[in-house]
Amino acid sequence: MKMELIQPFINAADAVLxxxxxxxxxxxxxxxxxxxxxxxxxxxxxxxxxxIEGRIVLDLDPQTAVRVASHYAGADLPxxxxxxxxxxxxxxxxxxxxxxxxxxxxxxxxxxxPPVLVTDEEGAKTSEDxxxxxxxxxxxxxxxxxxxxxxxxxRRMSDHARMGR
Amino acid sequence: MExxxxxxxxxDGQAVRYLIVDDSVFARKNLARMVETFGGQVAAEAGxxxxxxxxxxxxxxxIVLMDITMPQMEGIEAxxxxxxxxxxxxxxxxxxxxxxxxxxxxxxxxxxxxxxxxVKPEVLYEVIKYVLGEDGAVASAAGAGA
Numbered sequence: 001m002k003m004e005l006i007q008p009f010i011n012a013a014d015a016v017l018x019x020x021x022x023x024x025x026x027x028x029x030x031x032x033x034x035x036x037x038x039x040x041x042x043x044x045x046x047x048x049x050x051x052i053e054g055r056i057v058l059d060l061d062p063q064t065a066v067r068v069a070s071h072y073a074g075a076d077l078p079x080x081x082x083x084x085x086x087x088x089x090x091x092x093x094x095x096x097x098x099x100x101x102x103x104x105x106x107x108x109x110x111x112x113x114p115p116v117l118v119t120d121e122e123g124a125k126t127s128e129d130x131x132x133x134x135x136x137x138x139x140x141x142x143x144x145x146x147x148x149x150x151x152x153x154x155r156r157m158s159d160h161a162r163m164g165r
Numbered sequence: 166m167e168x169x170x171x172x173x174x175x176x177d178g179q180a181v182r183y184l185i186v187d188d189s190v191f192a193r194k195n196l197a198r199m200v201e202t203f204g205g206q207v208a209a210e211a212g213x214x215x216x217x218x219x220x221x222x223x224x225x226x227x228i229v230l231m232d233i234t235m236p237q238m239e240g241i242e243a244x245x246x247x248x249x250x251x252x253x254x255x256x257x258x259x260x261x262x263x264x265x266x267x268x269x270x271x272x273x274x275x276x277x278x279x280x281x282x283x284v285k286p287e288v289l290y291e292v293i294k295y296v297l298g299e300d301g302a303v304a305s306a307a308g309a310g311a
Contacts, residue, residue: 019283086191094282097261104264112234112262
């Protein structure tokens, strides 16, 4: 996967997390996913279709998810609170929305699908044309993992090329 | 959260009433907290465009804060329908998807302004004052008892 596709997501996650948590964030690890994806805890997935297809998963271990959601709520939330899942969903939405705004300015068009909860312990293995990259952000409330798997939609891109877009 | 001088309706000095439309409970709560720090009052909430239209008819808010990507009916379509029926409606689109096509489409179909998520309270505050125009008045914090 090309870095030019991933970088807008890293920038967006950095901006969304640092603004929301009101503290600096840092990328502490970036790795290619070799085996099947293994969920860390509370994970929200947003799918993209269009010129670029794939999905982004924002994944926090349960304790970090509670701390992050409590920070946004302004009150301590119990681990069972539905607002924790909602918080992760909305953060994933914001990261994707900000990233695709940047990619749209480069001429890529998308449709963003509503976030869904990842409940499987393991995800699908990466394939030859869909590699996944896992980025770990260190925040003041714990580590936040972003798993990005995208590929160019070759048919759509060739359609655009034919139309001179 | 930062302190803001309350923004009131200039016609009667009452709190500005908001309709908050977003399919995310988290986002609605976040926006509700923000507008309350501006001295506003949440008249209603909705989780999709269709409900937004019916809640607008029921509550006649001063300002609508409307997400774009939602189930059943998206925000731009809901904004258009509300403005067609109520040209005076003040709708501010609030979305994480902030590319130009989206913004232009929203403004062309009746929205008054656009704020990108994550929402900075100070940005939303200025947009609300701008959108209210002469119909809004910034009260002094002491005078408002805040």
